[in-house]
Amino acid sequence: MARARPLSPFLTIYGWYPTMASSIVHRVTGVGLALGTLLLAWWLIAVASGPEPYQVFRDVAASWLGQFILFGFTWALMFHLLNGIRHLAWDMGYGFTPAKANRNSWIVFILSVALAVGAFAVAYTGHGGYGA
Amino acid sequence: MSSLETPLHRVQGLGSSHSGVKHFWRQRVTAAALVPLAIWFAYAVLGLVGASEAQVLGFLTRSAFGVPVNAILMAALILIALYHMVLGLQVVIDDYVHGEGGKIALMLFVRAAALAVGASTIFALIRIAGPV
Numbered sequence: 001m002a003r004a005r006p007l008s009p010f011l012t013i014y015g016w017y018p019t020m021a022s023s024i025v026h027r028v029t030g031v032g033l034a035l036g037t038l039l040l041a042w043w044l045i046a047v048a049s050g051p052e053p054y055q056v057f058r059d060v061a062a063s064w065l066g067q068f069i070l071f072g073f074t075w076a077l078m079f080h081l082l083n084g085i086r087h088l089a090w091d092m093g094y095g096f097t098p099a100k101a102n103r104n105s106w107i108v109f110i111l112s113v114a115l116a117v118g119a120f121a122v123a124y125t126g127h128g129g130y131g132a
Numbered sequence: 133m134s135s136l137e138t139p140l141h142r143v144q145g146l147g148s149s150h151s152g153v154k155h156f157w158r159q160r161v162t163a164a165a166l167v168p169l170a171i172w173f174a175y176a177v178l179g180l181v182g183a184s185e186a187q188v189l190g191f192l193t194r195s196a197f198g199v200p201v202n203a204i205l206m207a208a209l210i211l212i213a214l215y216h217m218v219l220g221l222q223v224v225i226d227d228y229v230h231g232e233g234g235k236i237a238l239m240l241f242v243r244a245a246a247l248a249v250g251a252s253t254i255f256a257l258i259r260i261a262g263p264v
Contacts, residue, residue, distance in 0.1 A: 027224060034217045040210065041249045041256075047188045048256035054185045062182075074174075081170045084163050091160060119174070123181040 018105035029076035075116035162216040169209040203261035214246040
């Protein structure tokens with residue numbers, strides 16, 4: 001007979017806290033960066049293939065969709081880098097108390113967004129190129 | 133006998149994963165190597181925003197100590213990142229894919245993709261900055 005069985009706690013039962021968010025986002029950005037290696041491959045192959053293929057890459061990268069994807073790639077790289085450093089510190093035994101782990105997760109979130117926005121600000125104000 | 137573990141299994145020290153801490157350790161070593169490489173990459177790409185084909189070729193063929201140092205750093209970044217990616221995606225697949233067949237198929241796909249991206253980008257870099 002259909003009787004309500006005890007259920008194991010599902011995702012919806014937990015409240016969000018910073019370390020939980022940074023853990024999930026670390027994995028999501030990792031998978032995103034895996035897809036991003038295809039962009040890097042495209043860029044290098046295009047440069048190696050001559051002016052026309054490179055121009056195609058430039059046009060796509062400069063489009064609004066290209067800029068959106070590149071911003072996502074930039075932020076994912078910054079987040080995964082910063083949170084990766086946090087994880088390496090964890091592996092060496094630093095920052096284990098809940099208060100410190102939560103604080104450091106917040107720092108990673110805020111700093112990663114700041115760096116990505118900063119990088120695009122540098123690019124859009126024309127300060128991006130070497131001596132350009 | 134106080135343990136159900138066989139003496140052979142114990143002296144091998146590989147645990148239930150049959151591979152010991154190899155995966156964990158390699159993930160950390162590649163992560164540590166990627167910290168400076170990712171910072172270099174972010175800085176380098178910021179300098180190449182909107183760059184012409186000639187400027188990208190100039191960057192990748194720039195010589196220091198008699199070798200194309202930027203192309204070599206790019207190759208190191210790509211190869212280590214792909215290794216790190218394979219290790220990371222293996223954890224994701226282990227977590228979410230429960231059928232043995234699907235798990236093996238996905239892992240083979242990830243490794244084949246890593247090989248394809250690695251081989252094609254290294255070929256492109258050699259074409260750009262190689263001796264011929």
